Amino acid sequence: MITLQRGDSPGKKNKTFQRIAAFLILSSVSALSVMAVPRREEQPLQETALQMLKKGLAEQGAFTLLKKLTAVGSRLTGSPQAATAVELMQKEMQDLGFDSVRLEPTTVGRWIRGDKEEGRIVSQQFGDIPVPVCALGGSIATPEDGITAGVLEVRSIEELKQAGEKAKGKIIFFNRAMNPAYLDTFQSYGEVARLRFAGAVEAARAGGAAALIRSLTLEIDDLPHTGNMAYEPGLPQVPAVAISTRGADRLSEILRNEPEVKFHFQTSCRSLPPVTSHNVMGEIRGAEKPEEIILIGGHLDSWDLSPGAHDDGSGCSQSVEALRLIKELGLKPRRTIRAVLFMDEENGGTGGRDYARSENRKKEIHRLAMESDRGGFLPLGFGVSGPSSVVERLQKIAPLFEPLGLNWIRPGGGGVDIDPLAASGTVLIGLVPDSQRYFEVHHSALDILEKVNPRELELGAVAMAFLAYIIAQEGI
Amino acid sequence: MITLQRGDSPGKKNKTFQRIAAFLILSSVSALSVMAVPRREEQPLQETALQMLKKGLAEQGAFTLLKKLTAVGSRLTGSPQAATAVELMQKEMQDLGFDSVRLEPTTVGRWIRGDKEEGRIVSQQFGDIPVPVCALGGSIATPEDGITAGVLEVRSIEELKQAGEKAKGKIIFFNRAMNPAYLDTFQSYGEVARLRFAGAVEAARAGGAAALIRSLTLEIDDLPHTGNMAYEPGLPQVPAVAISTRGADRLSEILRNEPEVKFHFQTSCRSLPPVTSHNVMGEIRGAEKPEEIILIGGHLDSWDLSPGAHDDGSGCSQSVEALRLIKELGLKPRRTIRAVLFMDEENGGTGGRDYARSENRKKEIHRLAMESDRGGFLPLGFGVSGPSSVVERLQKIAPLFEPLGLNWIRPGGGGVDIDPLAASGTVLIGLVPDSQRYFEVHHSALDILEKVNPRELELGAVAMAFLAYIIAQEGI
Numbered sequence: 001m002i003t004l005q006r007g008d009s010p011g012k013k014n015k016t017f018q019r020i021a022a023f024l025i026l027s028s029v030s031a032l033s034v035m036a037v038p039r040r041e042e043q044p045l046q047e048t049a050l051q052m053l054k055k056g057l058a059e060q061g062a063f064t065l066l067k068k069l070t071a072v073g074s075r076l077t078g079s080p081q082a083a084t085a086v087e088l089m090q091k092e093m094q095d096l097g098f099d100s101v102r103l104e105p106t107t108v109g110r111w112i113r114g115d116k117e118e119g120r121i122v123s124q125q126f127g128d129i130p131v132p133v134c135a136l137g138g139s140i141a142t143p144e145d146g147i148t149a150g151v152l153e154v155r156s157i158e159e160l161k162q163a164g165e166k167a168k169g170k171i172i173f174f175n176r177a178m179n180p181a182y183l184d185t186f187q188s189y190g191e192v193a194r195l196r197f198a199g200a201v202e203a204a205r206a207g208g209a210a211a212l213i214r215s216l217t218l219e220i221d222d223l224p225h226t227g228n229m230a231y232e233p234g235l236p237q238v239p240a241v242a243i244s245t246r247g248a249d250r251l252s253e254i255l256r257n258e259p260e261v262k263f264h265f266q267t268s269c270r271s272l273p274p275v276t277s278h279n280v281m282g283e284i285r286g287a288e289k290p291e292e293i294i295l296i297g298g299h300l301d302s303w304d305l306s307p308g309a310h311d312d313g314s315g316c317s318q319s320v321e322a323l324r325l326i327k328e329l330g331l332k333p334r335r336t337i338r339a340v341l342f343m344d345e346e347n348g349g350t351g352g353r354d355y356a357r358s359e360n361r362k363k364e365i366h367r368l369a370m371e372s373d374r375g376g377f378l379p380l381g382f383g384v385s386g387p388s389s390v391v392e393r394l395q396k397i398a399p400l401f402e403p404l405g406l407n408w409i410r411p412g413g414g415g416v417d418i419d420p421l422a423a424s425g426t427v428l429i430g431l432v433p434d435s436q437r438y439f440e441v442h443h444s445a446l447d448i449l450e451k452v453n454p455r456e457l458e459l460g461a462v463a464m465a466f467l468a469y470i471i472a473q474e475g476i
Numbered sequence: 477m478i479t480l481q482r483g484d485s486p487g488k489k490n491k492t493f494q495r496i497a498a499f500l501i502l503s504s505v506s507a508l509s510v511m512a513v514p515r516r517e518e519q520p521l522q523e524t525a526l527q528m529l530k531k532g533l534a535e536q537g538a539f540t541l542l543k544k545l546t547a548v549g550s551r552l553t554g555s556p557q558a559a560t561a562v563e564l565m566q567k568e569m570q571d572l573g574f575d576s577v578r579l580e581p582t583t584v585g586r587w588i589r590g591d592k593e594e595g596r597i598v599s600q601q602f603g604d605i606p607v608p609v610c611a612l613g614g615s616i617a618t619p620e621d622g623i624t625a626g627v628l629e630v631r632s633i634e635e636l637k638q639a640g641e642k643a644k645g646k647i648i649f650f651n652r653a654m655n656p657a658y659l660d661t662f663q664s665y666g667e668v669a670r671l672r673f674a675g676a677v678e679a680a681r682a683g684g685a686a687a688l689i690r691s692l693t694l695e696i697d698d699l700p701h702t703g704n705m706a707y708e709p710g711l712p713q714v715p716a717v718a719i720s721t722r723g724a725d726r727l728s729e730i731l732r733n734e735p736e737v738k739f740h741f742q743t744s745c746r747s748l749p750p751v752t753s754h755n756v757m758g759e760i761r762g763a764e765k766p767e768e769i770i771l772i773g774g775h776l777d778s779w780d781l782s783p784g785a786h787d788d789g790s791g792c793s794q795s796v797e798a799l800r801l802i803k804e805l806g807l808k809p810r811r812t813i814r815a816v817l818f819m820d821e822e823n824g825g826t827g828g829r830d831y832a833r834s835e836n837r838k839k840e841i842h843r844l845a846m847e848s849d850r851g852g853f854l855p856l857g858f859g860v861s862g863p864s865s866v867v868e869r870l871q872k873i874a875p876l877f878e879p880l881g882l883n884w885i886r887p888g889g890g891g892v893d894i895d896p897l898a899a900s901g902t903v904l905i906g907l908v909p910d911s912q913r914y915f916e917v918h919h920s921a922l923d924i925l926e927k928v929n930p931r932e933l934e935l936g937a938v939a940m941a942f943l944a945y946i947i948a949q950e951g952i
Contacts, residue, residue: 054657181530181933183881218931227760378854379911380881405659405856405910407883434854434881436911436931459659461922 012116021143029135030332049403049466052325057092057464061106061313063454065092065378069317070307070449074175077301077344078110078275085300089280089316091343096324098194098282098339101149106354108277108344111138113304114268119212121251122148129254134224134305135269136213137347138231146266147171147239149209157195157202164357167206171263173255174199174250175214185435186374189216189442193227193299201232211240212263214248217439222246224442224458226303228346241265279351283338284327284382286472291333294468295369295426296322299345299352299417306447310438314376316341318431321458322465335367335474342417345373352417356424366472370429370464371415374455375442377433382405382467386427390476397470406463429467431460496785511639520530525942528801530687532938538790538797539930541568542852544786545793546783546925553777554751555818556587561776565756565817572759573798574758574815574824582830582912584753584820588612589780590744590775595688598624598729605730607723610700610781611690611745613823614671614707623647624743625685625716629731633671633678643682647739648733651690651724652674654915661694661911662850665918668692669703676716677708687716688739690724693915701919702779704822718739732883755827758796759814760803762948768811770944771845771902772798775821775828782923786914790852790933792817794907797934798941809948811843818893821849832900845948846905846940847891852933853909857888858943862903866952873946880939903952905943907936 056062068088075082086103093101119133135141152170154160160172173193176288178188199211215225224242231237243251254261280300286292298315302308319339324336343351355361370382381398384391392412398409414422422428433456441447518882531539551558562579569577585683611617628646630636636648650671654664675687691701700718707713715909730737756776762768767787774791778784795815802813819827831837846858857874860867874885889906890898898904909932917923 053659057659058657060656180536180931181534183529183533183879185931378912380883403581403659407856436854436935437929453913455661459912 002457006060010209013082019030045400045470046330048329049346049400049467050125050216051329052462052465053404055329056321056325056458057455060454060458061324061349062317062457062461063097063452065312065320066309066317066452066457067449068092069313070309071271071275072307074304074307075300075302076304077347078272078277079304082277082301082343086278086280086343088319088371089300093280093282093339096320097327098323099285101282103278103280104355104358104360105278106275106343106351107197107274108350109274109348110272111347112270112272113383114141114270116266116268119241119263119265121254122264122310123254123258124261125258126254129250130369131250132222132224132244133241133247133265134226135219135267135301136229136240136242137226138271139200139267139269140237141267141269142210142239142265144173146264147210148262148264151212151251151255151261151263152208153252157198160202160206163206165450167208171210171212172199172203172208173212173251173263177214177245178216178218180218185218185439188218189439192216197229200229200238201235204236204238208238210238210265212265213240213242215242217243217245217442217444219440220245220249223444223446226305228445239267241267279343279355280341281338282323283336284323284333286334286336287332288334290336291468293364294335294337294364294472295340295366295418296337296370296464296468297340297342297417298372299343299348300341303346303443305443305445307449308447309449309452310375310441310447311443312345312373314452314460318372318376318457318461318464321461322468325462325465331469333469335472337468337472345416353420356420366421366424366426367476368427368429369418369421370431370468371418372431372460373415373417373432374433374435375438376452376460377435378456378461379406379411379431379433381408381432383432384427385412385414386421390427401463401466404463404466405459431458484728521876521946524805524807524945525876527805528642528938528941529880530619531805531935532797533931534799536930536934537800538793538933538937539928541796542785542789542793542928542933544568544926545789546785548783550780550783551776551778552780553584553823554748554753555645555780556689556751558819560775562756562819564756565776565796569756569758569796569815572796573803574799575761577758578901579754579756580750580831580834580836582819582827583750584826585824586751587750587823588746588748590617590746592742592744594740595717595723595741597730598740599730600737601734602730603884605726607726608698608700608720609717609723610702612705612716612718613702614705614778615676615743615745616713617743617745618686618715618741622740623686624738624740627727627731627737627739627934628684629728633674634746636682638680639682642699643684646684647686647688648675648679648682648684649688649727649739651728653690653721654692656694656835661915664694665692665915672703672718673705676705676714677711680712680714681947681952684714686714686741688741689716689718691718693918693920695723695916696725696879697921699922700715702781703919715743717743753819755819755831756817757814758799760809762812763808764810766812767840769808769840770811770813770948771816771842771894772813772940772944773816773818773893774848775819775847776817777820777822777926779919781919781921783925784923785917785928786851786917786923788821788849790928791848792935794848794852794933794937794940797937798944801938802945807945809945811948813944813948821892825892829896832896840898842900842902843952844903844905845894845897846907846944847894848907848936848940849891850907850909850911851914852928852936853911853913854932855882855907855936855939857884857886857908859886859906859908860903861888861890861898866903877939877942880942881935882939907934907940
């Protein structure tokens with residue numbers, strides 16, 4: 001029976017599936033026996049998880065919505081496309097029949113990139129070598145004919161401080177690569193993100209003419225990655241750009257043999273007067289305690305180099321999809337589950353702050369706020385910030401999420417947009433997807449729909465829906 | 477301090493990382509206190525895992541090797557490229573300085589696709605509509621001018637059996653879509669794989685002229701997916717092809733309004749006489765019990781439509797990489813850890829069977845055999861087949877894998893190539909990566925290097941290295 005030995009022999013694989021399925025059922029049941037949720041809820045909760053999973057994966061509503069949202073284009077805070085996205089998402093939530101679909105205003109800063117953006121290495125040995133650069137969000141422009149200056153390469157702010165006079169008049173080239181050796185690439189990002197954020201300030205403090213930042217990605221490629229930066233009162237403002245990692249490697253290589261090499265770049269970005277934008281929200285009103293809110297959300301703005309499919313089109317479409325799953329399965333949450341799509345996470349966080357301090361919050365009690373803002377990749381678990389008793393209680397229900405593919409609930413989590421709610425005692429949760437592929441696309445021209453897998457995206461929506469529903473039913 | 481509220485403020489993220497890191501360390505330590513591994517090993521094992529992770533992610537040796545392997549081209553059993561791949565991998569293992577790098581012969585069947593492969597819907601209403609088809613592995617060819625016949629569409633073998641006389645002379649169109657609603661896409665695959673494997677037999681039994689199988693993928697696209705099939709003695713042999721999912725949908729749609737529509741296809745595949753091929757192996761000889769073997773492996777052959785980057789170039793490169801990590805970290809396993817790259821998983825499984833029954837096994841005791849053959853995606857856990865006491869013991873050490881990103885060890889697992897070792901009491905383990913993206917590429921022209929993420933691939937190699945090393949030290 002040679003054929004029964006073959007790779008795809010379905011009999012054998014089915015047997016394995018059955019064993020895995022049987023194990024999953026058993027392990028979930030035993031998990032339930034230790035959890036704090038009342039026993040009468042056991043069977044319905046298990047069934048609810050599987051209903052959400054089945055409906056979500058079959059319909060892939062999150063991807064359908066993300067396709068519409070990314071078709072709007074990039075959604076830089078204050079841009080016309082951001083306004084279009086607000087209208088679109090409001091209408092989508094209305095069409096889905098959510099309760100109290102509405103906008104709340106938030107006054108946001110506006111920065112635009114402008115038309116002109118170019119960089120080149122100006123080498124005695126090799127002539128001019130064009131390299132991809134992009135202005136960092138919030139940066140001032142260069143003079144009209146650009147900046148041309150010698151280059152001081154440093155790996156850290158400490159190294160810059162030790163350079164002393166050598167920094168004067170130079171373009172400060174922060175060329176520290178992200179460390180690939182961590183499982184969690186956010187750890188790699190966290191180590192170097194300060195160079196991008198504070199590079200212009202530190203360059204100015206050292207007497208430099210500009211800041212040139214190695215793009216924050218683990219890839220070696222030709223795409224510059226933007227992101228926010230800031231100036232400090234009392235210090236000169238110097239222009240800041242990101243350079244592609246391949247460009248950074250080339251410049252560094254040339255610098256070794258030709259320390260007097262110059263770099264030239266030109267940008268035309270600028271800040272415009274603040275404009276009124278909006279957070280978008282809709283909900284399923286709680287049947288028993290409507291004033292108690294379980295918030296799920298993401299941010300609607302993106303950077304301008306791409307439609308922000310992962311960052312954070314994913315979080316927005318997952319939040320709306322989570323509400324859709326709950327509603328269309330006919331579930332009646334006891335507490336209100338609200339989806340909020342925040343404006344201006346990338347450029348100032350005003351949407352999140354204005355949401356938290358709005359007069360409208362006075363009649364509401366936010367029990368839980370959950371954000372998805374780490375890309376639409378395979379969800380692995382949740383990170384929780386709140387009293388340790390709450391974290392421990394949530395950890396006890398972690399096994400309920402195994403049939404959805406999530407294996408843990410760990411302390412520490414939240415999101416920029418929901419963090420302002422912590423002051424009023426709201427428990428914060430961040431959805432944690434796998435991070436291996438995130439920084440390839442993050443803040444670059446590659447953050448496009450084609451980089452999102454519809455199933456991975458949907459699994460995040462299902463996980464959010466299920467956790468929101470459990471807490472809406474059982475409290476926290 | 478508006479800037480401190482911003483999205484990428486590194487201070488806040490670092491704090492979260494620190495909390496997560498602290499939790500991971502604590503949870504791993506507490507896991508160790510319940511595991512069966514002797515206490516003196518606690519610290520070294522934790523450190524070993526992190527050393528492997530760091531070295532693997534920084535060097536990404538699995539992807540470097542996979543790049544070389546896929547450059548050989550597709551590696552259909554018995555093909556010249558398969559022979560080239562055998563030589564390449566032998567040389568790579570020699571260059572890495574493994575012990576006892578060698579080949580073991582296995583006599584394999586050889587099937588070739590031939591030059592001609594085309595399909596079309598022949599409609600009265602729409603004229604001829606070309607659709608992508610590909611012969612299934614092992615199929616006979618059509619007559620030289622192809623087969624043109626009416627179509628009977630069925631969703632199952634049961635439906636075909638009930639069709640009775642209507643099947644006579646028809647092309648039997650097995651058009652059952654994979655169910656997208658499972659978390660594990662292998663479950664979806666398992667439900668329908670029998671239609672591909674046995675479609676030609678069932679078509680012949682029903683008096684049909686040929687079998688036309690909807691490609692086994694969750695995507696709707698234009699790529700046909702091949703795979704193995706079989707004939708049964710005593711029944712006529714009819715040609716079998718896979719049709720792309722979009723082609724299948726089109727044909728089904730036309731059939732609804734034009735039941736007399738015909739389908740035409742032509743193939744020129746054929747089986748050639750068996751040839752001698754090889755399993756490739758290399759090892760790190762055990763310092764204390766060299767005759768006890770911990771086997772890690774994948775299969776070196778692939779289908780012919782692509783270089784089999786995931787299936788199973790990934791498993792091969794991960795197995796070699798796992799050995800490299802162990803060797804270059806200077807670890808001295810007590811038992812032998814052997815990498816085996818098996819030939820002919822896809823077309824007969826002869827490599828795995830010949831390995832198990834080789835005279836060379838007589839002096840060896842295979843304690844554990846572990847296979848990676850589910851794609852080079854993010855590893856999630858391990859599936860184990862063995863005595864329940866062994867499964868339980870392994871489950872106790874599962875928390876050791878959390879810093880590597882794997883969260884579970886579950887009963888049920890193995891691999892086609894290692895399954896023949898079960899008869900001699902070997903514990904079998906399958907590496908289980910995430911399956912969301914696998915069937916998009918599986919057995920199609922899309923199974924290419926660009927579809928493999930180097931970090932995800934490497935994490936699988938690290939997990940295999942660590943588990944192999946633990947068992948080499950501690951026994952099973």
